[in-house]
Amino acid sequence: MSERRILVTSALPYANGHIHLGHLVEYLQTDIWVRFQKLRGRRCIYICADDTHGTAIMIRARQEEIREEELIAEMREAHVKDFGGFDIEFDNYGSTHSPENRQACHEIWKAVREAGLVREKKVTQLYDLTAGTFLADRFVKGTCPKCKSPDQYGDNCEKCGAHYDPAELIDPVSTLSGGTPEIRTADHLFIEIEKLHGFLEEWTQRGGALQTEVSNYLAGHFLQEPLRDWDVSRPAPYFGFEIPDSPGNYWYVWFDAPIGYIASTHEWCIKHGEKLDDWWKNEKLTEVHHFIGKDITYFHTLFWPAMLKTAGFNLPEKVHIHGFLTVNGEKMSKSKGTFIRASTYLDHLDPSYLRYYYASKLGSALDDIDLNFDDFIGKIDSDLVGKVVNLASRTARFLETSGLSAAYPDDGGLFAQASEEGEAIAEAYNSCDYSKAMRIIMAAADRANKYVDEQKPWAVAKEAANSAEKQKLLQDVCSVCLNLFRQLAVYLAPVLPKLARQTGELLDDPIIAWEQSQSPLTAKPVRKFEHLMQRVDPKRVAAMIAASTETAYGEKPSETAEDAVPATIPFDTDAPLLAEPLAEQIAFDDFAKVDLRVARVVAADDVEGAKKLLKLTLSLGGNHRRTVFAGIKEAYDPQDLVGRLVVCAANLAPRKMKFGVSEGMIVASGPGGSEVYLLAPDPGARPGQRVH
RNA sequence: GGGGCCAUAGCUCAACGGUUAGAGCAGCAGACUCAUAAUCUGUUGGUUCCAGGUUCGAAUCCUGGUGGCCCUACCA
Numbered sequence: 001m002s003e004r005r006i007l008v009t010s011a012l013p014y015a016n017g018h019i020h021l022g023h024l025v026e027y028l029q030t031d032i033w034v035r036f037q038k039l040r041g042r043r044c045i046y047i048c049a050d051d052t053h054g055t056a057i058m059i060r061a062r063q064e065e066i067r068e069e070e071l072i073a074e075m076r077e078a079h080v081k082d083f084g085g086f087d088i089e090f091d092n093y094g095s096t097h098s099p100e101n102r103q104a105c106h107e108i109w110k111a112v113r114e115a116g117l118v119r120e121k122k123v124t125q126l127y128d129l130t131a132g133t134f135l136a137d138r139f140v141k142g143t144c145p146k147c148k149s150p151d152q153y154g155d156n157c158e159k160c161g162a163h164y165d166p167a168e169l170i171d172p173v174s175t176l177s178g179g180t181p182e183i184r185t186a187d188h189l190f191i192e193i194e195k196l197h198g199f200l201e202e203w204t205q206r207g208g209a210l211q212t213e214v215s216n217y218l219a220g221h222f223l224q225e226p227l228r229d230w231d232v233s234r235p236a237p238y239f240g241f242e243i244p245d246s247p248g249n250y251w252y253v254w255f256d257a258p259i260g261y262i263a264s265t266h267e268w269c270i271k272h273g274e275k276l277d278d279w280w281k282n283e284k285l286t287e288v289h290h291f292i293g294k295d296i297t298y299f300h301t302l303f304w305p306a307m308l309k310t311a312g313f314n315l316p317e318k319v320h321i322h323g324f325l326t327v328n329g330e331k332m333s334k335s336k337g338t339f340i341r342a343s344t345y346l347d348h349l350d351p352s353y354l355r356y357y358y359a360s361k362l363g364s365a366l367d368d369i370d371l372n373f374d375d376f377i378g379k380i381d382s383d384l385v386g387k388v389v390n391l392a393s394r395t396a397r398f399l400e401t402s403g404l405s406a407a408y409p410d411d412g413g414l415f416a417q418a419s420e421e422g423e424a425i426a427e428a429y430n431s432c433d434y435s436k437a438m439r440i441i442m443a444a445a446d447r448a449n450k451y452v453d454e455q456k457p458w459a460v461a462k463e464a465a466n467s468a469e470k471q472k473l474l475q476d477v478c479s480v481c482l483n484l485f486r487q488l489a490v491y492l493a494p495v496l497p498k499l500a501r502q503t504g505e506l507l508d509d510p511i512i513a514w515e516q517s518q519s520p521l522t523a524k525p526v527r528k529f530e531h532l533m534q535r536v537d538p539k540r541v542a543a544m545i546a547a548s549t550e551t552a553y554g555e556k557p558s559e560t561a562e563d564a565v566p567a568t569i570p571f572d573t574d575a576p577l578l579a580e581p582l583a584e585q586i587a588f589d590d591f592a593k594v595d596l597r598v599a600r601v602v603a604a605d606d607v608e609g610a611k612k613l614l615k616l617t618l619s620l621g622g623n624h625r626r627t628v629f630a631g632i633k634e635a636y637d638p639q640d641l642v643g644r645l646v647v648c649a650a651n652l653a654p655r656k657m658k659f660g661v662s663e664g665m666i667v668a669s670g671p672g673g674s675e676v677y678l679l680a681p682d683p684g685a686r687p688g689q690r691v692h
Numbered sequence: 693g694g695g696g697c698c699a700u701a702g703c704u705c706a707a708c709g710g711u712u713a714g715a716g717c718a719g720c721a722g723a724c725u726c727a728u729a730a731u732c733u734g735u736u737g738g739u740u741c742c743a744g745g746u747u748c749g750a751a752u753c754c755u756g757g758u759g760g761c762c763c764u765a766c767c768a
Binding site: 213217218220221222223224225227228294295297298323324326329330331360361363365366367368370372374375378379381382383385386387389390391392393394395396397398435436439442443446449450452453454456457458459461478531533534535 | 695696697698703704705706715716717718723724725726727728730731732733760761762763767768
């Protein structure tokens with residue numbers, strides 16, 4: 001029996017935002033796995049698509065005053081470009097807003113209906129008359145019915161922790177329109193997933209399909225009790241597909257998103273003259289692998305298998321779940337410049353770096369991984385440039401005239417040893433334990449460098465001019481080195497496709513199969529050597545972070561003076577304005593009462609025990625000092641503030657706080673938490689100057 | 693409030709319950725000069741977060757704590 005085909009997917013990125021370094025963990029993990037399978041000769045396709053439906057897209061399209069279709073088309077183009085820039089190679093990249101997806105949704109829905117799993121229930125929600133839409137909890141704000149704190153979200157109160165229905169909020173306000181919403185009831189359609197409890201129990205616990213920690217998690221939680229009905233419909237208006245037997249209702253975005261895997265495969269089948277059923281309705285022929293992040297575990301391990309099972313599609317052979325990305329040990333942060341878009345990265349750095357770095361950190365467990373820039377620079381420089389590429393760099397030029405030896409010389413068993421390790425490396429790749437694979441490969445690179453040192457080709461070269469014997473020895477030694485290098489390039493090909501391609505060109509023998517690591521290359525010309533990879537320039541890393549640091553709502557500082565004039569004035573949405581409508585009009589005298597002053601931060605300290613506060617010491621010039629407690633801890637490092645200018649409300653009555661007396665406030669915008677943006681005077685302003 | 697994951701050398705990570713807990717990087721001392729200030733040799737460095745427990749034997753298993761990250765909200 002021949003080997004089964006493999007169909008691989010990554011989660012579909014949402015069309016509401018750009019790809020960033022966090023997304024790339026998944027797409028690179030998957031791309032490496034797919035490239036590995038292909039290199040090993042397996043028939044394998046990599047399928048993905050944009051996830052395009054839902055309220056968020058609808059709202060955003062309205063704000064930008066374009067049609068949803070335009071919005072998702074633009075975003076899809078940006079996504080495709082970003083992925084291409086990182087050498088992520090999809091066999092098909094579709095969209096959930098496609099005729100194929102609508103068709104697949106219809107098919108699966110029909111099966112779910114026929115299995116008697118759908119039931120209708122009434123759901124009460126707040127309705128925004130102005131915007132003409134129902135409001136999800138996070139689109140409503142109001143006063144907490146328990147503790148009366150203003151400005152709380154529709155589901156619970158951040159101040160007192162109370163939970164409530166959005167309908168219970170006092171003075172509810174829609175964050176979309178600023179208007180007062182009313183209570184409305186609508187019929188929703190639910191899938192009674194509990195009817196598949198037995199099947200899900202069996203499927204999640206049988207081993208193989210899920211990592212053990214995931215199986216245990218599901219067994220200990222969701223599967224311990226009856227599964228709750230899943231609300232899969234949303235009343236109009238909603239950007240998505242209308243449910244055929246329930247006019248006015250649309251499928252919830254999480255219903256049609258995973259079906260996009262099938263639809264995108266369908267697109268690929270049409271282009272390649274293949275039959276969809278061979279890929280999705282024939283478990284003997286095809287195994288399906290999903291790569292996802294741990295945040296969307298239950299959609300892919302409960303709802304999705306339930307849908308597939310009911311409609312007669314292949315169940316996933318395995319759902320590979322990975323952790324999150326942190327940067328420098330913390331959650332990505334826009335104000336710290338660690339929320340880095342894929343496109344920003346590509347403006348500054350080589351994608352190979354990130355591919356290798358992630359590979360060197362990724363194991364098969366669902367631990368989070370950390371991108372630490374010092375570590376990043378060190379790893380690339382020492383592993384890739386210092387060890388791997390250096391092998392070719394230090395020997396290739398000795399072979400430019402002679403080429404590789406006609407017969408592979410005695411190398412003391414080095415090539416054979418690394419060949420034998422090939423299976424261990426392959427096993428590590430196959431089980432997604434890339435960090436292990438990288439460790440084995442680097443150990444082989446160390447042995448090869450040691451060999452070069454021992455053989456001293458540079459010394460042999462000096463004697464080679466008038467000795468045929470030494471000439472042959474030089475050729476042999478360097479042939480060994482280049483072969484050891486090429487062997488590594490084959491092993492690294494899934495991670496570093498560009499290096500593999502360059503190596504193929506250098507030795508006039510394209511790298512296309514894993515088996516090429518098992519036998520040395522002989523009697524081949526060697527091209528003129530050119531640098532295969534540059535060391536990481538720390539200045540470019542710093543520039544990338546600077547370019548990612550948002551100083552004000554949605555704006556980035558320009559990197560250099562030349563870039564200071566933007567090509568176009570960016571279009572800003574009115575979401576912030578809607579979220580916090582204008583206050584009532586005031587007279588000039590009212591404004592003049594507030595004495596705003598330029599101040600310099602001369603000290604900034606952590607406040608022990610406080611979650612949000614930093615203690616700032618401000619100078620208004622001379623010896624005029626103020627102590628101000630500011631709620632900006634989650635957005636700023638104290639050390640970054642010292643020395644900079646801020647604007648301070650200087651005639652505010654002192655206020656006694658838990659941690660001391662605050663003698664003023666500093667001026668900042670943003671919703672709070674890590675999204676706080678201090679206002680900064682332009683250069684030239686001096687502490688003590690009044691703001692008029 | 694409930695739950696999950698994690699904690700090992702300065703940094704990033706290894707180590708089926710089984711010798712004296714190992715690598716790479718950084719550091720220190722030397723060698724070399726072919727190579728992109730690359731490479732090679734030697735070497736410093738650990739109360740495996742803390743406190744108990746199970747065991748002939750614990751970084752590993754159990755209980756409790758501490759800290760970090762995340763999920764979820766009268767639910768799992």
